Amino acid sequence: MAGTYTTDGLQPEDRLQDFDRMQVHSEHPMHVTSPSPENFGAHARALNLGAVNVVDLCCSPARVQRTPQLIRQLDPELVSIVMVTSGRLGVAQAGREALLKPGDMALYTSWKPFQINIESDTSTARLVRAHMPRALLGPVTGNLEKKIATTLPGRRGVGGLLGDFLTRVTEEAAEYAPADVPRLANLVVDLVTATIAHDFDDRAVSSTAAHHALLPQIMAFVRQHLHDPRLSPTSIAAAHHISLSYLHRLFQEHDLTLGAWIRRERLDRARRDLMDPQLVHVPVHRIAARWGYRDHATFTRAFRASFGVPPRDLRSRLIETSPGAGAQQAH
Secondary structure: OEEEEEOOOOOHHHHHHHHHHHHHOOOOOOEEEOOOHHHOOEEEEEEEEOOEEEEEEEEOOEEEEEOHHHHHHOOOOEEEEEEEEEOEEEEEEOOEEEEEOOOEEEEEEOOOOEEEEEEOOOOOEEEEEEEEEHHHHHHHHHHHHHHEOOOEEOOOHHHHHHHHHHHHHHHOHHHOOHHHHHHHHHHHHHHHHHHHHHHHOOHHHHHOHHHHHHHHHHHHHHHHOOOOOOOOHHHHHHHOOOOHHHHHHHHHOOOOOHHHHHHHHHHHHHHHHHOOHHHOOOOHHHHHHHOOOOOHHHHHHHHHHHHOOOHHHHHHHHHHOOOOOHHHOOO
8 A cells, every 4th residue: 555665775877767767667657868977866754555556655756758659659548647856847738737735735636748847946755646546536627728737825725735645645545444545545536636626626527426436436446456367247246245336337437448448457557567677577467367357368458458568579569678577487
């Protein structure tokens, strides 16, 4: 549920490369560069709340870019909100740029190219970022285009509630139990929704809040059980004490099909494992089984249909570009 990352312990020349590698293999791949790579450093605390992810990051000045090529490579349709705690941040997307000072927030999305400039008069800047699937935000997503890359207040009003919560939730990550995950995820989604809707007086949001609050809980449950081949709409509905028809309707309201969404989640995770140099020794069929595929042929067909390449070919490309890894290749 909680994790940490630091470049401490790495050689100075390896720190930026390691951080960039982590971002390239993230849920929505990005590249990181720095005006002073020899002095780069980063420290992060992450809190994974099922469908919602929150990160508190201290980082040297850097530029983070998500390009059209990276979007074509993988796009989970995530909405992100970032708040500056110290330093400065420039968030550029859709022809706009928000210049953030401490206490300011901005939205950006994974399905459009963006650039984030991290700046500081000291050695590092600090920011806290949350992202979640677009589908969780319900009807308020109609206002996203007007809100991305604009400055939102994070010290007062609804935005202040969100800013305070995001700052505190990672600081106290060790205090949470697994049962707290869906509740915390709901709180993040509700506060982000309220922040987006605030200027638009979106009454539809409040009238359907309880209905939409169930979807992130279900998504979190599914992600925790992706490894189980017995996962099915029937078992999901039973675990949440709702009917099958109501379960399917929750997803249909956000233009999602439950079965297709589960398949995409499993394949995305399998793809991430196949591209991880540390897992190059794990056979492809074991990675498939890890994400709920009993039949290797079914996995291969689904993977190729989704990504345009068989899983073994993707693994071979990784090995070809990873010096010394070829001897570890596993089939």
